[in-house]
Amino acid sequence: MNVRGRSLRHRALRKIARTADRWAGTSAAQQKKPSAASTAPASASKPTVDEKAVTRLRGSYRQMAEVALGLEPGTLPESEVRAKREYVHAAKKMAADAELARLLRAGTPLPDALVTMIRGRFTRKLNSEVLVGARALCHSLHDQPETRVAGALGGALVARHAGTYDLAWDLFTEVPRDVVARNAPVEFLRTAAQVGDLSIVDETVKWIDQGTVRGARNLFQMASIYFAVKEYAAASRAIDAAREAGDADEALTRRIGLLADFTERATTPRTATVPEGRVSFGVIDYKQPDEGTTSSNVGDYVQTIASLGHLVRHAGLRLHGDDELVEVVSELQGRVRPELQIDGPGADVQLMTLNRDSSSFDAVPENTWAIAFGWYMQDIFGLAYDFPFHPNVNPLFISFHVNRPNMLTPEAIEYLKAHGPIGCRDWNTVYLLLARGVPAFFSGCLTTTISTVFPDTERPVPADGPTAYVDTAAPTEDAVQITQMHEDVRWTSMGPNVREALDLLESYRTEFGQVVTSRLHCYLPSWSIGANVKFTPKNRADVRFAGLLDADENDLDAMRERIRRLLAPAMALVLRGASREEVYAEWRKTVAPEVALAEQRYAAPGTRLTASFDVDEACRTARASRVVRPATAPRPAGDVVNVAVALDGNLKQEMEIVIGGLVQHSDRPLHVVALTRDHTTEDHDRLAGLFPEVEFEWIACDDIDYGPVLGMLKHITVSTMDRLLLPELLPDLDRVVYHDIDALTVKDIATLHDVELDGSPLAARPSVGHGVRSGLGNILKQGRRLTEEPTVANEFFRVMYQRHPNDFDGFNAGILVMDLAQMRQEHFTADYVAYVETYGLNDQEILNCYAGSRYRKLDPVWNNWPTQETVTDPSIVHWAGWLKPWNKDLYVKSRDLWDKGEAFVASRRAAA
Secondary structure, rough: OHHHHHHHHHHHHHHHHHHHHHHHHHHHHHOOOOOHHHHHHOOOOOOOOOOOHHHHHHHHHHHHHHHHOOOOOOOOOOOOOOHHHHHHHHHHHHHHHHHHHHHHHHOOHHHHHHHHHHHOOOOOOOOOOHHHHHHHHHHHHHHOOOHHHHHHHHHHHHHHHOOHHHHHHHOOOOOOOHHHHHHHHHHHHHHHHHHHHHHHHHHHHHHHHOOOOOOOHHHHHHHHHHHHHHHHHHHHHHHHHHHOOOOOOOOHHHHHHHHHHHHHHHHHHOOOOOOOOEEEEEEEOOOOOOOOOOOOOOHHHHHHHOOOHHHHOOOOEEEEOHHHHHHHHHHHOOOOOOHHOOOOOOEEEEEEEEEEEHHHHHHOOOOOEEEEEOOOOOEEOOOOOOOOOOOOOEEEEEEOOOHHHHHHHHHHHHHHHHOOEEEOOOOOHHHHHOOOOOEEEEOOOOOHHHHHHHHOOOOOOHOOOOEEEOOOOOOOOEEEEOOOEEEEHHHHOHHHHHHHHHHHHHHHHHOEEEEOOOOOHHHHHHHHHOOOOEOOOOOOOHHHHHOOOOOHHHHHHHHHHHHHHHHHHHHHHHOOOOOOOHHHHHHHHHHHHHHHHHHHHHHHHOOOOOOHHHHHHHHHHHHHEEEOOOOOOOOOOOOEEEEEEEEEEHHHHHHHHHHHHHOOOOOOEEEEEEEEOOHHHHHHHHHHHHHOOOOEEEEEOOOOOOOOOOOOOOOOOOHHHHHHHHHHHHHOOOOOEEEEOOOOOOOOOHHHHHHHHOOOOOOEEEOOHHHOOOHHHHHHHHHHOOOOHHHHHHHHHHHHHHHOOOOOOOOEEEEEEEEEEHHOOOOOOHHHHHHHHOOOOEEEEEEEEEHHHHHOOOHHHHHHHOOOOOOOOOOEEEEOOOOOOOOOOOOOOOOOHHHHHHHHHHHHHHOO
16 A cells, blocks of 8 residues: 555656646747747736636646645545645655655765755744654654664754754764764854864864865855854865865855955954044944845944934044045035034044944054944854954943843943943833943934934925835835845945935935835934834834834934933043043933933832733632542652642643653652643543552633733643642642643652752753743743734833843743742732733743742753753653654654653553
């Protein structure tokens, strides 16, 4: 049957391919000379429908669906012939399998074939079915001695894609180096950098010297990694090899040249001096070694223009420096609105380009002043950041934005404190900095002041002009659509980019009746210069918009005047040649009232949230359903181990395996609390019969409705939320181990139950995935889900910064030791269940918001994740994620332990 099935699939796929070729014009039949009729222009106003072609297409699709699903030809009902998602998924999985088989048939070694297949299947969705299938395949291969190398190599690539770099490194180290060098030298080197093991640098350089690593792109990528970790000699060698490879296209050649330039700057730092009597002033640009993260947004140069307005509004300045830079700043000098010009003695100003994201590679004279604004934390090749600024820079921070809390390293915090107070573009950044002890205030966005260099125009805004849609969806295809993102901005010098930004803004106010945009640095500057503009952000809860999104005309006017008022005194002192100490003293004095206002706003108590349902009543109702089944064969006297699980009707069999693991590996009395949905007395009887030594306490949670949970993961159900009620559902218990159903205990659970909490409300294991390690980073992601409730999201962030001033390691809540007494004392359930409805959080997110850094970190053995790390001697194995040990179609690591658990339960059932 299997052989015939493959044959049927092969014939069906050939037929589908022929049909597709014929319709797509790729078959030989399409090469015939067209008839006169076919070349004549169509005269019909409506498109004609070829019913025969539609019928053929439907039939071919039906055949393809049957093949993908493994059905006999003609067995799929006509009513099912539509593009169902499961058909598409099945076809994708089959295509991945076919690709691997094709490579193996062609003689490709298994490790090489597996790498090719996996690379071709990566998507942004980490839990896509194809990626899950690739992980299962690698797990299976890795557990077979004959294919272990291939499984390790493929598994390393999958682990990298999932952000579990430590696991990727463990797997890479199992693979012979010649196999790594041939198949994945770039991924190997990048993983080493991410886990901090640079001992392999010399070895990888030898691969380059020996010609093992081929292709300009691979060599360039290795050079970029060397550069990011400051192995500049290795970077130079890889750059030379990339140039010698001879297969780089124009874009790659340009990127190689850019990296070569920065590598030279790194190895031979440039210096610069300023003639005596001149003020050195840095003009912000956005170039850096990594062209991929160098700004391609003209809007960034709008910010630069706005910042220069606060320089050139001071009268009598004589500009010096690079000719192109002097020319463009002189143009701005000539555009200053007369009423905004500030009289003064004048000054000689030496202009220099200061790259926001790579200033340490710039030649910066001593005592160079700069207005520092905008978004920091654009990475260099995904591995490094160039902040703080070059030590010769004296920044005046205004309109500053922090998008990722991990920017705030101890070094960065001390730097900001030393150069503060920090004027912030948004309230989220204000709160984040104040929480870390950095003096900060809300300045608003610098681009609101760009009207300084946009005098009134003689061409009024055309009320009846067309509407321009800037980086946002247009209602029709023929509408005017504009983008501020252009690739050539990345490598174009500042002068042309500034002029393009000027021209673009000028067109917004003179050519269009309205501008509709999703870009902040189109919306605010357009408003500033008098254009009719409408803001349509893609996510209203984006942390960049707090204080800007809800600002009305009066608020924006006040913002613009505030920034001008705050910067003017300090800039006047800078241009007079005042000392660094004098300028910063003036800055602190000027902004002191704004800082006090921000501190008052930050410190305001948060509103206590309440759920839409009566939580106390819900808990009383659930407790009323309580059914206790005492142990009929109780164990000898001893301290009872209390374990709680939560599940619905889908996981009844799996619960048996979990309880079996507890029973099999502990001789202490066990008390299991089951928070259930869709369970009956029959289930109570079955478990009591299987495990007579266990006391079961059943609490039905079927009637509890938390409302919509935005953060609910697709592979879990609402029953997992019920653990939030444990402190109130178990008023007579002070401690309990919470145990997920997709975890299995293989050692004595009593050891975990007795862990000292030392005043912590709970114990848990920190997450290991790169993307979920930062607790505050996770909180920011959660708030961004509130796309239509930005005010709620911003208040959530403020309250969380109050509660957790410093970042913390996010934890997995699948295995917990909970101090129920302390959680009751802190009103956990009453205060935090409301986070479900108000903020859309799931149970794990809520527990992280509650505990933050106060949790006791468990030994990793008590929550081992086979899909995320190397498991050697676990006490609890936890199959977190999509791959579950009971799914026999997809293999997962450590499934043998689950199988043994199943066998234990089966033996119990047979003996009952």
